[in-house]
Structures are given as C-alpha cells and as structure tokens.
Amino acid sequence: MSDPPRLPRDPTDLARVAVAAHQADDFATAERGYRALLADSPASFFALHQLGVLCAQTGRAAEAVALLRRAATLRPSEPATLIQLGKAYMLAGDTAAALAQFGRALARDPDLTTARFDRAVCLQARGDSAEAAAEYRRIIAADPDHAQAHNNLGNLLLTAGDDVAAAPLFQAAIALDPDYAEAYNNFAGFHLRRGDVAAAEAMFAHAIALQPDYADAMANLGTLLAMTGRADAALRQFRAAVAAAPAAVMPRWMLADALAQGGDLAAAAEVLREAWRLDPDNAETGARLASIRAALGHTAEAAVGPA
Numbered sequence: 001m002s003d004p005p006r007l008p009r010d011p012t013d014l015a016r017v018a019v020a021a022h023q024a025d026d027f028a029t030a031e032r033g034y035r036a037l038l039a040d041s042p043a044s045f046f047a048l049h050q051l052g053v054l055c056a057q058t059g060r061a062a063e064a065v066a067l068l069r070r071a072a073t074l075r076p077s078e079p080a081t082l083i084q085l086g087k088a089y090m091l092a093g094d095t096a097a098a099l100a101q102f103g104r105a106l107a108r109d110p111d112l113t114t115a116r117f118d119r120a121v122c123l124q125a126r127g128d129s130a131e132a133a134a135e136y137r138r139i140i141a142a143d144p145d146h147a148q149a150h151n152n153l154g155n156l157l158l159t160a161g162d163d164v165a166a167a168p169l170f171q172a173a174i175a176l177d178p179d180y181a182e183a184y185n186n187f188a189g190f191h192l193r194r195g196d197v198a199a200a201e202a203m204f205a206h207a208i209a210l211q212p213d214y215a216d217a218m219a220n221l222g223t224l225l226a227m228t229g230r231a232d233a234a235l236r237q238f239r240a241a242v243a244a245a246p247a248a249v250m251p252r253w254m255l256a257d258a259l260a261q262g263g264d265l266a267a268a269a270e271v272l273r274e275a276w277r278l279d280p281d282n283a284e285t286g287a288r289l290a291s292i293r294a295a296l297g298h299t300a301e302a303a304v305g306p307a
Contacts, residue, residue, distance in 0.1 A: 045074045061092035079105040147176035151183045181211035215245035
C-alpha cells in the first residue's frame with residue numbers, strides 16, 4: 001500500500017487541498033487535512049464545520065454532532081452550520097434536537113428552503129405527517145421547481161391513501177428532474193396500488209437503471225415479481241438489494257421470505273442469522289428467525305439468536 005499524499009504546510013493551501021479532496025469524495029485525505037488544520041488552530045470554525053460535515057457523511061453521528069456544536073458555538077448565527085448540526089442530530093436519531101436546529105436556522109432566515117426542507121424530512125421521520133406535508137406545500141409555493149418537495153409530499157399522500165393527489169406530484173417531480181430515481185420508485189408504488197403491474201414494473205426498472213445501487217427499488221421490484229409468480233427473478237432482485245445495502249436488515253427479511261416460500265428454509269435461516277448479526281436487538285428479526293427455526297424443527301432454539 002502506498003503512503004498517503006503529503007499535505008502542504010501552509011494553512012491556505014492545506015484548506016484548499018482538503019476541500020478539493022472532500023469534493024472528490026476522497027474522505028481520507030480531506031479528513032487528514034481538516035485535522036491538521038485543527039491541530040494548528042483548535043478554534044478554526046472552518047475546520048470544525050467541514051470535519052463535522054465529513055463525519056456525518058461517513059456515518060459518525062456522535063463525532064459530527066460534537067464538532068458541529070463547537071462550530072455553532074463559535075458562530076451561533078451561521079445558518080449553514082445549524083442546518084448541518086440538525087442533520088447530524090437526525091443521523092444520531094435525535095429528531096427533537098434536529099428540529100430545534102432547523103428552527104434556529106429558519107428564525108435567522110425564514111426563506112431558507114434548505115432548512116425548511118430538512119425540517120419537513122425530520123417531521124416526516126418523526127411521523128408528524130400533517131406538519132411535514134404543510135412544510136412541503138410551503139416549499140412548493142415558494143419554489144415550484146423543487147423536485148424533492150413534490151416527491152416527498154406525493155409519498156406522504158400516497159401513504160395516507162390519497163392516490164389522486166399523489167400522482168400529479170410524482171409527475172411534477174419527474175418532469176422537473178427526469179433522472180430522479182426515487183420519484184420513479186414512488187410513482188411505481190402508485191401504479192402498483194392501482195393494479196397497473198406493467199407500469200409499476202417498468203418504473204421500478206427505470207429507477208434501478210438510473211441508480212444501479214438503489215436497494216429499495218430492487219426490493220420493491222422483487223416484491224412485484226414474487227406477487228406475479230416469477231420467483232427466480234424475485235430472488236435475483238432481493239439478492240441484488242442485499243448486495244446494494246449490506247448493512248440494511250429489511251432486504252434480508254424480504255430475501256428470507258422469498259427463500260422460505262420457495263421451500264429453502266435452511267437458506268432463509270442463514271439470511272436471517274446475517275440480519276441478526278447486523279442488529280442483534282431487532283425483535284422482528286428474532287421473531288422471523290424463531291419462526292423459521294421452528295419450521296425446521298429446532299424448537300429448543302427457536303427463541304434464541306444465531307449460534
């Protein structure tokens with residue numbers, strides 16, 4: 001393995017190199033640069049903010065929160081830092097703290113669409129669908145070209161059973177952004193609910209073509225294929241979803257269900273063991289594994305985790 005590239009000593013050059021690496025998704029080099037800046041200047045707002053964002057991007061929620069809180073202390077009126085801190089709190093699962101930060105950003109600039117959109121996403125994650133929908137409508141009124149707001153509002157309405165109102169929102173999202181894979185995936189769900197299997201299948205497939213690692217669309221297409229009797233094709237999609245999202249539990253549940261329905265209980269049990277190892281505290285995985293073990297005749301082990 002080659003040695004990492006040498007970083008410049010001059011702080012201006014170091015910041016430039018770190019940002020360029022960050023923008024190129026070279027997170028290792030960017031992190032070295034930001035940490036070097038902090039070593040020289042522990043109160044550097046720039047380095048704290050940038051490193052906090054990077055930590056959030058790489059899944060280190062607690063570290064991201066700590067860094068961005070320090071940055072926000074240095075510049076308490078900086079909306080961009082408040083928004084990033086809110087996102088870090090969301091990553092950490094603290095939606096109440098996230099909403100507080102988005103609210104602080106909006107208090108400083110009520111027209112800040114980014115903060116309002118992130119607030120809507122957070123409300124949606126908390127299950128506050130009515131307020132989330134209201135926020136998405138405010139965004140669309142202020143910015144009719146906001147494809148994500150159209151898509152997310154459509155998804156909320158579809159989940160609530162208002163198919164008629166959801167459809168034009170998905171159509172608008174796709175018209176605004178023809179490469180928006182998530183909008184195709186959600187519009188496919190609309191078609192599937194309406195019984196138009198061919199249209200749903202085409203849209204799930206198009207979403208995957210646009211985003212080849214889109215695990216949710218793969219899993220949804222697998223479900224459609226299973227529903228229409230194409231078990232082998234469904235298994236391929238579920239396996240692809242697991243490969244695309246190896247840390248996710250739900251695609252493994254779906255793969256295990258398909259294997260069990262095909263009679264391969266041993267393979268289903270192994271897939272659920274993998275899901276258990278990913279999240280040992282997940283009660284649903286435990287219940288599914290217990291059911292498969294019972295079907296296999298492992299009644300003494302049915303209620304415990306994998307060996």
